[in-house]
Amino acid sequence: MDSIMSGISGVLTLWLLICCFTFFLMIIIHLLWDRKTVRILLSAAEMLASLIFVQIMMEQIFRQRGTFIGHPAVPLLAALMFTGMACIEIRSCIRIRNRSLTMMSVKECMDELPVGICFYRNGGLTKLTNRRMNSIACRLTGSCIMDAESFQKTVFAGNEAPVVCSEDGRAYSFIHREDVLDGRPIHELIAFDNTEEYRLTEELREKQKRARKTNARLRALNSTIEYITMERETLHIKMHIHDSFGEMLLMTRHYLSDSGNTDTDEMLSLWRRNIALLKDEKREAWLGPCFMGLTHADSLGIHIELSGKLPEDEKLISVVDSAITVHVTNVLRHAEGDIAYISSERTPDGYVLRFTNNGLPPSAPVTETGGLANLRRRTEYIGGNMTINSAPQFEMILRLPEDTQEEY
Numbered sequence: 001m002d003s004i005m006s007g008i009s010g011v012l013t014l015w016l017l018i019c020c021f022t023f024f025l026m027i028i029i030h031l032l033w034d035r036k037t038v039r040i041l042l043s044a045a046e047m048l049a050s051l052i053f054v055q056i057m058m059e060q061i062f063r064q065r066g067t068f069i070g071h072p073a074v075p076l077l078a079a080l081m082f083t084g085m086a087c088i089e090i091r092s093c094i095r096i097r098n099r100s101l102t103m104m105s106v107k108e109c110m111d112e113l114p115v116g117i118c119f120y121r122n123g124g125l126t127k128l129t130n131r132r133m134n135s136i137a138c139r140l141t142g143s144c145i146m147d148a149e150s151f152q153k154t155v156f157a158g159n160e161a162p163v164v165c166s167e168d169g170r171a172y173s174f175i176h177r178e179d180v181l182d183g184r185p186i187h188e189l190i191a192f193d194n195t196e197e198y199r200l201t202e203e204l205r206e207k208q209k210r211a212r213k214t215n216a217r218l219r220a221l222n223s224t225i226e227y228i229t230m231e232r233e234t235l236h237i238k239m240h241i242h243d244s245f246g247e248m249l250l251m252t253r254h255y256l257s258d259s260g261n262t263d264t265d266e267m268l269s270l271w272r273r274n275i276a277l278l279k280d281e282k283r284e285a286w287l288g289p290c291f292m293g294l295t296h297a298d299s300l301g302i303h304i305e306l307s308g309k310l311p312e313d314e315k316l317i318s319v320v321d322s323a324i325t326v327h328v329t330n331v332l333r334h335a336e337g338d339i340a341y342i343s344s345e346r347t348p349d350g351y352v353l354r355f356t357n358n359g360l361p362p363s364a365p366v367t368e369t370g371g372l373a374n375l376r377r378r379t380e381y382i383g384g385n386m387t388i389n390s391a392p393q394f395e396m397i398l399r400l401p402e403d404t405q406e407e408y
Contacts, residue, residue: 016054019082023047026089043089050082116172116191121184124149136191139166152176152189163198171198213332217300241274248274297328297340304328308344311351316400319378320353323398326371327355335359335394350384355396362390372396 026043107128110117116133120126124147134144137151145151155174156162163173170193177188248270255262297304310320324342331337337359345352366388368376379386379398389395 013054015079016050016082019079019086020047020050020054022086023050023089026086026093029093039092046082046085046089053078053082114193116189118145118148118151118189120148120187120189122149122187124151127186133189133191136172136193139168139170140164140172148187148189152187163194165198169195171195212301244270245274294324297324300328300332302328302331302338302340304340304342306342306344309346310344310353311400313402315382316351319375319382319384319398319400322378323353323355323375323396326375327357327396329371330394331357331359334362349399350402351398351400353398353400355398356393359394361393365390366394 023043023046027040027047031040107130110128110130111132113130113132116130116136118126118129118133126145126148129145129148137143137145141151141154152174155164156176161173161175163171165171173192173194175190175192177190179186179188248267251262251267251270255264255267294304304324311317324340327342328340331340335357337357339358341354341356341358343354345354366372368388372388376386379400382401384398384400386399387397389397
């Protein structure tokens with residue numbers, strides 16, 4: 001019976017010893033968190049009381065006699081009382097922890113922010129980095145931020161406000177600021193996830209690009225309509241000149257056969273007007289060679305740098321005009337350039353025309369479809385040939401004969 005009571009007393013002693021250790025921890029926590037003297041003294045008193053009670057219990061267990069050995073109800077009540085006091089202390093510390101601001105609470109708060117934040121000293125030593133910034137760094141570089149200064153230089157790369165895209169399609173914008181803390185410079189790096197804004201901006205740019213191309217086509221169509229109108233007006237002028245010459249010849253014939261019944265003054269007036277038309281040899285600009293192709297390029301915003309003299313043979317003009325139109329369209333659509341270079345060289349066999357541009361080089365060998373295929377057929381139809389080079393840059397070479405095989 002005595003051994004059973006001694007065992008119970010030992011368990012209660014161990015219980016009280018755990019309560020004493022708990023009060024000791026409460027003293028340390030109060031010293032670190034709130035530093036209130038009343039709470040520190042209270043925890044110290046509770047620890048001393050429980051420690052004294054443990055000493056008494058251990059002495060009685062060692063001697064195998066005493067009041068507590070024979071009647072364990074008292075130490076049981078003491079253990080329950082100290083346990084309750086320890087629970088109250090722990091609950092009070094938890095409430096203090098939830099209500100007080102510590103370095104860890106600041107870190108937890110920053111980890112919950114939707115933006116990435118990193119503070120670092122000169123040399124790249126990080127002082128504070130939240131989870132969001134480490135996640136962004138892992139997506140961009142494959143690892144967390146170890147050297148913040150190196151990461152900042154990699155991200156910015158000479159840009160003041162860069163937007164960096166990760167492999168999964170996310171877009172991040174970064175802001176870098178420098179301040180002074182404790183008399184030493186400290187750097188702040190902030191990252192924002194603006195994937196949706198970046199996507200909308202790219203869509204808007206693409207729509208604006210398509211709108212510019214549509215407007216360029218409309219301007220080209222308008223210039224084509226103007227050219228057709230000029231051609232129609234020219235046809236009307238030619239018909240008028242033809243009628244005027246016919247009337248003049250008929251009146252001259254009538255004068256030769258019956259001069260007495262012919263108005264000589266009117267006949268001479270017709271001759272003067274027609275001779276004046278024939279003497280006016282000034283050529284309009286729109287009657288020049290390849291005027292349509294050059295006007296089309298200008299309406300699309302493509303500047304043409306021409307070296308040499310284009311062919312003026314009517315049988316070759318249509319092919320050269322078509323080549324200029326195809327080349328300008330490809331520069332705008334595929335090369336994304338704004339300058340088309342055209343050189344024309346006269347050879348003993350005819351003409352050699354070279355077409356290049358300042359845009360992007362082809363990423364693959366050029367496939368002749370659409371305009372290029374039609375241009376090759378037209379070139380070969382008149383006895384010429386066409387060569388296309390894809391590397392190191394796009395180059396189209398037309399060799400046109402001086403004497404065409406067929407009238408196009």
